[in-house]
Amino acid sequence: MLPVAAATPTAPVVLLDQLDIGRLLAEGGEGRVFEVGQAPAGAAGNGPAGPGRAGPAGAGTGTVRAPLVYKELRSARRVDELSAVVGLPRRLAAACPDMAARTVGASSWPLAVVVREDADAQAVGLLMPRAPARFNVVHRDGSVRLSGLSYLASDPDRVALAYGVDVPAPGAAERVALVHRLALLLEAWQETPGTDAVAHGDLSAKNVLWSLGPAPAVYVIDCDGASLEGWPPRPRATTANWEDPATGSAAQAGPSADRYSLGLIFLRIVGAANFPLQSRQRAAESVVVDLELPRSWRRLPDMPGLWQLCERSLSIVGAAERPRPSEWVVALAELLEVLGSPHLVTLGAPGPSRASAVPGAPAVPGAPAVPGAPAVPSWRLLGRPAGRTVPDVSVRPLLRHRAPSTWQLISPARPEGARGGGGASSTVVVGVPVAPAMFGLPAGASPREFMRAALASWWAAHRLVGRLLRRPGRRAHGARRLAGLVVVDLSAACVVLFLVGMIVSPWIGL
Amino acid sequence: MASEYVGAEERYAVFPFYLCLDVSQSMAGEPIDQVNSELPAVLRAVGQDPAVAEVVRFSVVTFSDTARTVLPLADLALVESMPRVEVEGRTSYAAAFDHLRRVIEADYHAGRAAGERWYRPALLFVSDGRPTDSDERWREALARLSDPAWKRHPNVLAFGFGEAVPEVLAEVAGNKANRAFCADRDAPASTLVPELIAGLVQSIVSSSASAYSGSPQLVPPQVPSMQPIPVDELE
Numbered sequence: 089m090l091p092v093a094a095a096t097p098t099a100p101v102v103l104l105d106q107l108d109i110g111r112l113l114a115e116g117g118e119g120r121v122f123e124v125g126q127a128p129a130g131a132a133g134n135g136p137a138g139p140g141r142a143g144p145a146g147a148g149t150g151t152v153r154a155p156l157v158y159k160e161l162r163s164a165r166r167v168d169e170l171s172a173v174v175g176l177p178r179r180l181a182a183a184c185p186d187m188a189a190r191t192v193g194a195s196s197w198p199l200a201v202v203v204r205e206d207a208d209a210q211a212v213g214l215l216m217p218r219a220p221a222r223f224n225v226v227h228r229d230g231s232v233r234l235s236g237l238s239y240l241a242s243d244p245d246r247v248a249l250a251y252g253v254d255v256p257a258p259g260a261a262e263r264v265a266l267v268h269r270l271a272l273l274l275e276a277w278q279e280t281p282g283t284d285a286v287a288h289g290d291l292s293a294k295n296v297l298w299s300l301g302p303a304p305a306v307y308v309i310d311c312d313g314a315s316l317e318g319w320p321p322r323p324r325a326t327t328a329n330w331e332d333p334a335t336g337s338a339a340q341a342g343p344s345a346d347r348y349s350l351g352l353i354f355l356r357i358v359g360a361a362n363f364p365l366q367s368r369q370r371a372a373e374s375v376v377v378d379l380e381l382p383r384s385w386r387r388l389p390d391m392p393g394l395w396q397l398c399e400r401s402l403s404i405v406g407a408a409e410r411p412r413p414s415e416w417v418v419a420l421a422e423l424l425e426v427l428g429s430p431h432l433v434t435l436g437a438p439g440p441s442r443a444s445a446v447p448g449a450p451a452v453p454g455a456p457a458v459p460g461a462p463a464v465p466s467w468r469l470l471g472r473p474a475g476r477t478v479p480d481v482s483v484r485p486l487l488r489h490r491a492p493s494t495w496q497l498i499s500p501a502r503p504e505g506a507r508g509g510g511g512a513s514s515t516v517v518v519g520v521p522v523a524p525a526m527f528g529l530p531a532g533a534s535p536r537e538f539m540r541a542a543l544a545s546w547w548a549a550h551r552l553v554g555r556l557l558r559r560p561g562r563r564a565h566g567a568r569r570l571a572g573l574v575v576v577d578l579s580a581a582c583v584v585l586f587l588v589g590m591i592v593s594p595w596i597g598l
Numbered sequence: 599m600a601s602e603y604v605g606a607e608e609r610y611a612v613f614p615f616y617l618c619l620d621v622s623q624s625m626a627g628e629p630i631d632q633v634n635s636e637l638p639a640v641l642r643a644v645g646q647d648p649a650v651a652e653v654v655r656f657s658v659v660t661f662s663d664t665a666r667t668v669l670p671l672a673d674l675a676l677v678e679s680m681p682r683v684e685v686e687g688r689t690s691y692a693a694a695f696d697h698l699r700r701v702i703e704a705d706y707h708a709g710r711a712a713g714e715r716w717y718r719p720a721l722l723f724v725s726d727g728r729p730t731d732s733d734e735r736w737r738e739a740l741a742r743l744s745d746p747a748w749k750r751h752p753n754v755l756a757f758g759f760g761e762a763v764p765e766v767l768a769e770v771a772g773n774k775a776n777r778a779f780c781a782d783r784d785a786p787a788s789t790l791v792p793e794l795i796a797g798l799v800q801s802i803v804s805s806s807a808s809a810y811s812g813s814p815q816l817v818p819p820q821v822p823s824m825q826p827i828p829v830d831e832l833e
Contacts, residue, residue, distance in 0.1 A: 249676065495676060
């Protein structure tokens with residue numbers, strides 16, 4: 089165990105020289121993240137809750153069971169300011185232990201401040217827990233990556249084909265449950281009675297990780313840049329495409345920005361689409377977002393309150409009145425009920441999550457009065473009841489069948505096959521069957537190349553159907569594709585039999 | 599009140615990158631081996647990062663006596679492996695420029711037909727030699743490629759090493775500051791090529807991030823062994 093330079097009840101401070109710093113893991117605008125070989129005892133104070141880890145906030149045991157990382161800051165920061173950040177879980181624990189458990193269980197909240205010398209007033213870095221292995225995904229090439237939200241904000245078929253990562257279908261209850269877990273975390277940061285609000289400021293696809301095994305969970309990283317209420321505002325770098333247009337990039341992002349991100353993440357994750365929004369919001373007085381949802385949602389009752397939450401979250405005009413995370417917690421718990429997955433509300437969720445833990449949290453206007461009640465056939469396909477919640481954002485849920493995906497894998501041409509080709513592109517397609525012209529098969533491809541591409545496409549289409557049929561939530565899509573393949577296969581078989589018959593019949597005297 | 603309609607199925611505009619590699623005889627040996635061993639790094643860094651791959655389209659074109667596309671413009675997330683390039687003949691810049699103009703035009707129309715919106719394409723031109731075709735011929739081809747009246751004309755970043763002529767590369771890059779780079783003649787390919795590919799990857803990743811902001815920029819790479827070619831002041 090390494091000594092702690094200046095342990096205080098709220099924020100351990102660790103000497104840089106005594107850290108066993110390993111390889112570089114990541115590099116960003118605000119610093120570099122390294123592995124740490126051995127953790128100092130004092131850094132265990134906020135040990136993450138959960139199986140196999142230290143207890144909840146304030147239960148420092150002097151040992152660290154979770155692997156740590158060291159973040160080296162590009163610009164030194166004040167020790168007292170970072171100590172206040174590190175001490176958040178203890179303050180939350182004093183006010184509400186459940187909220188502290190949410191913070192340490194669902195975020196890489198800093199554990200200790202790192203300085204060069206005992207008396208330094210400037211910190212050079214922080215020690216933080218490393219994201220648990222369940223928040224990694226393994227690509228089909230064997231590489232291991234953090235499970236950012238980008239995998240969920242894209243067509244699941246493309247994600248499966250490109251990376252070999254299976255994700256739930258758009259509109260699936262698991263996706264709603266992930267946003268629910270994020271709302272629980274933000275509720276802890278913004279609405280714990282008796283504590284000051286905390287703003288992460290950059291809840292982007294790379295900073296919010298997700299996992300569905302064994303239960304839906306999120307894990308927020310890059311928390312050292314969080315802003316604390318009562319401290320001088322500090323700008324933080326934000327991620328383009330996920331930033332709050334009301335504050336802009338590199339601005340001081342407060343709790344309001346995190347509330348914007350929550351609404352945006354709901355739309356992009358549940359809709360499985362990374363649609364452009366912020367530049368439109370900056371350019372236009374108002375935006376109308378058409379959220380496309382699977383037709384399975386037609387059985388659900390209308391939920392104007394849910395869409396109003398989205399609109400209020402994304403509003404720039406009403407940025408000061410964006411909905412509190414507790415409103416999302418209630419609304420998403422009820423959405424999970426009507427989606428027929430009430431078990432996902434509590435499955436693996438830290439603390440009370442069936443409804444908001446915040447006393448007096450309001451019910452969501454327009455939400456179903458009785459969770460789990462029979463569906464009311466009042467779903468509106470186009471538009472919603474008149475009357476906008478905010479003047480600058482409107483969200484319209486639309487139901488439709490998604491067009492079949494046409495993603496395909498591409499293998500480069502063999503060099504010897506294209507020598508002197510003078511510009512013809514050479515592509516071997518290993519994807520769903522489409523006419524060769526649509527694939528861009530080179531003009532003048534040999535019959536052998538054509539047959540190889542066609543056979544590869546045929547085989548890939550069958551593999552894709554098999555994968556879809558094995559994936560819960562995608563079976564209906566797989567069945568439709570299977571029906572199409574059966575027709576194609578039978579037609580091909582008939583043609584082959586006919587040709588064989590034409591060839592063989594003269595020989596047998598017919 | 600002006601309203602913008604945002605379809606949740608709508609995608610970001612894509613940023614096409616064309617890597618145009620010189621595969622003339624002078625690239626034989628270590629340079630071409632280094633290129634083949636480093637190209638997969640582009641696939642790992644760009645293709646395997648969902649946020650980058652979504653807005654980047656990448657193509658590899660080689661040129662010598664003639665030019666050809668060895669990797670058609672593609673979403674690198676869906677590319678299984680990078681092509682291997684082989685050494686061929688001489689160094690015809692004209693063949694490269696003419697081919698690129700045809701390919702960019704065709705790719706643009708194919709992309710539009712598939713519902714893509716494009717930012718102006720970027721051409722990453724890498725050569726280790728001086729053009730073997732006549733000055734008049736390659737300059738005419740370059741003029742056709744960079745013709746401002748042609749709406750799809752690419753922004754060019756030019757990189758040279760070996761026998762490449764800095765003045766020629768500067769001209770290829772439109773004589774714009776920080777668009778043409780050249781290495782010392784004695785810089786070894788074993789360090790130069792990995793640095794160049796790493797710089798290109800960094801340029802693509804940074805440019806892709808700017809594409810999300812709605813104000814896309816072609817971010818010049820940092821290649822330690824290469825220095826920007828100064829832009830002449832006109833008399």
